[in-house]
Amino acid sequence: MFKSLATTGKGEQTRQAIFDCALRLFRENDFDSTTMRDIADRSGVAVGAAYYYFSSKEAIIQAYYKVVQEEHKRRVAEALELRTLNLRERLQIAMQSKLDIVQEDRNLLGVVFRYTGEPNHPLSCLGPSTEELRRDSIDLFIYAIGSERLPKDLRLLLPVALWALQMGLLILLIYDNSPGQQRTRKVMEGALDLTMLLLGVAKNPLTKRLRVKIVRLLQENMLLPDFDPALSRPEKP
Amino acid sequence: MFKSLATTGKGEQTRQAIFDCALRLFRENDFDSTTMRDIADRSGVAVGAAYYYFSSKEAIIQAYYKVVQEEHKRRVAEALELRTLNLRERLQIAMQSKLDIVQEDRNLLGVVFRYTGEPNHPLSCLGPSTEELRRDSIDLFIYAIGSERLPKDLRLLLPVALWALQMGLLILLIYDNSPGQQRTRKVMEGALDLTMLLLGVAKNPLTKRLRVKIVRLLQENMLLPDFDPALSRPEKP
DNA sequence: CATCTTTTTTGAACATGTTCAATATTTTTC
DNA sequence: GAAAAATATTGAACATGTTCAAAAAAGATG
Numbered sequence: 363m364f365k366s367l368a369t370t371g372k373g374e375q376t377r378q379a380i381f382d383c384a385l386r387l388f389r390e391n392d393f394d395s396t397t398m399r400d401i402a403d404r405s406g407v408a409v410g411a412a413y414y415y416f417s418s419k420e421a422i423i424q425a426y427y428k429v430v431q432e433e434h435k436r437r438v439a440e441a442l443e444l445r446t447l448n449l450r451e452r453l454q455i456a457m458q459s460k461l462d463i464v465q466e467d468r469n470l471l472g473v474v475f476r477y478t479g480e481p482n483h484p485l486s487c488l489g490p491s492t493e494e495l496r497r498d499s500i501d502l503f504i505y506a507i508g509s510e511r512l513p514k515d516l517r518l519l520l521p522v523a524l525w526a527l528q529m530g531l532l533i534l535l536i537y538d539n540s541p542g543q544q545r546t547r548k549v550m551e552g553a554l555d556l557t558m559l560l561l562g563v564a565k566n567p568l569t570k571r572l573r574v575k576i577v578r579l580l581q582e583n584m585l586l587p588d589f590d591p592a593l594s595r596p597e598k599p
Numbered sequence: 600m601f602k603s604l605a606t607t608g609k610g611e612q613t614r615q616a617i618f619d620c621a622l623r624l625f626r627e628n629d630f631d632s633t634t635m636r637d638i639a640d641r642s643g644v645a646v647g648a649a650y651y652y653f654s655s656k657e658a659i660i661q662a663y664y665k666v667v668q669e670e671h672k673r674r675v676a677e678a679l680e681l682r683t684l685n686l687r688e689r690l691q692i693a694m695q696s697k698l699d700i701v702q703e704d705r706n707l708l709g710v711v712f713r714y715t716g717e718p719n720h721p722l723s724c725l726g727p728s729t730e731e732l733r734r735d736s737i738d739l740f741i742y743a744i745g746s747e748r749l750p751k752d753l754r755l756l757l758p759v760a761l762w763a764l765q766m767g768l769l770i771l772l773i774y775d776n777s778p779g780q781q782r783t784r785k786v787m788e789g790a791l792d793l794t795m796l797l798l799g800v801a802k803n804p805l806t807k808r809l810r811v812k813i814v815r816l817l818q819e820n821m822l823l824p825d826f827d828p829a830l831s832r833p834e835k836p
Numbered sequence: 837c838a839t840c841t842t843t844t845t846t847g848a849a850c851a852t853g854t855t856c857a858a859t860a861t862t863t864t865t866c
Numbered sequence: 867g868a869a870a871a872a873t874a875t876t877g878a879a880c881a882t883g884t885t886c887a888a889a890a891a892a893g894a895t896g
Contacts, residue, residue, distance in 0.1 A: 489774075
């Protein structure tokens with residue numbers, strides 16, 4: 363009943379060929395100066411075929427981003443299962459590995475953000491159509507946080523905050539022309555230092571009122587994923 | 600020596616006609632489904648003329664955003680000069696008036712963010728080509744903060760933080776389908792409350808070390824406008 | 837295997853952003 | 867006011883993302 367099973371059916375093969383060629387071309391030249399005709403030619407198919415597998419040129423980038431996400435999950439799981447690490451180390455791995463994966467494709471990455479401000483666009487990186495990807499991304503941070511002892515509200519807040527930080531770092535990475543994108547790495551380190559520091563402070567009961575204020579503001583305005591009705595999952599089955 | 604003086608030369612007149620028609624059409628339908636041919640037809644000129652005045656379709660949106668910015672400056676200046684207000688009130692006016700101006704054009708606004716992730720694009724809202732706009736926007740917050748008594752580092756940090764907050768609120772506004780976009784307004788209020796609260800805390804000398812950490816992190820990585828060499832202005836003439 | 841159904845592939849046609857050489861108009865110069 | 871220079875305008879031509887009816891290939895059914 364599902365599309366393309368394990369065995370690489372003919373269709374899946376073409377899809378992959380188109381995807382691979384497209385990525386190669388995007389990397390050699392760049393997204394905008396690569397035409398769908400280029401992609402089709404290189405893949406040895408007609409333009410129509412490319413559209414049979416990808417609903418638009420940008421959809422190829424979305425497929426790319428899904429691959430990135432999978433690889434990210436894989437790497438984080440691998441690293442965290444290897445040995446026991448403290449929170450700071452775990453978060454660092456989560457952030458770092460994402461940057462590692464994506465670093466060579468800074469130009470492609472930009473396209474992912476192209477419809478940030480257009481909610482109804484199927485590729486809007488904040489829109490409903492990408493909810494699953496987003497959820498996955500946040501879940502990865504939840505996984506990295508693991509069973510770390512944290513006040514309830516912080517447990518709710520931290521993953522989203524880290525996701526937002528990651529988005530910011532991706533943007534920074536795109537603009538970062540320092541050799542090896544060291545600048546972005548440094549900002550990441552610094553931001554994680556600050557995060558740990560703030561977490562320390564936040565555990566202090568004196569900060570309770572402030573925390574409540576923040577969480578309530580976000581919750582009431584549906585800025586925390588669990589509180590978007592469309593997303594809410596049964597909490598106590 | 601300058602283009603188009605006070606007297607509306609013929610050219611400026613056409614430009615304005617094209618701009619007006621374009622905006623009207625963008626609002627009636629939307630950005631993407633309005634074609635340059637539509638715009639040209641409605642303005643009673645040939646397509647080429649539209650391109651003589653606007654280097655691209657998106658450039659019309661940039662022009663729109665400049666108008667918004669001007670209007671924003673005007674309103675803030677007007678409101679702040681009317682009577683003496685406290686910091687919270689001043690910041691609120693700065694934020695609020697921006698939302699007021701832009702609210703009816705939530706769909707257009709999205710286009711402003713279209714090249715966020717593409718530094719070299721002339722319309723990249725974080726790129727070098729829009730540096731002036733950004734600077735203006737931050738300056739407006741500096742103006743709103745006025746001569747409020749603040750530690751030096753906060754004086755450096757706050758305007759940028761407010762600018763970032765404003766960008767976030769604009770994105771939120773675009774996604775906000777609550778009646779009258781109340782949700783965005785509430786988040787704004789809440790965010791300003793928190794800002795004031797944090798400012799209060801930050802004035803406490805005990806937070807000095809943390810503040811220094813934050814400022815240094817941003818400065819070292821050129822994330823504060825004054826420290827981008829390309830931007831630096833003589834500070835002590 | 838013959839037939840029917842589904843999946844895949846094709847490529848011409850279309851829509852629309854953009855360019856540009858040619859033309860017209862306006863402004864400047866003397 | 868005529869000639870020259872600068873500015874404005876035209877619209878056909880181009881490039882490229884996308885669509886779609888038709889054809890081909892693969893798979894299912896009997």
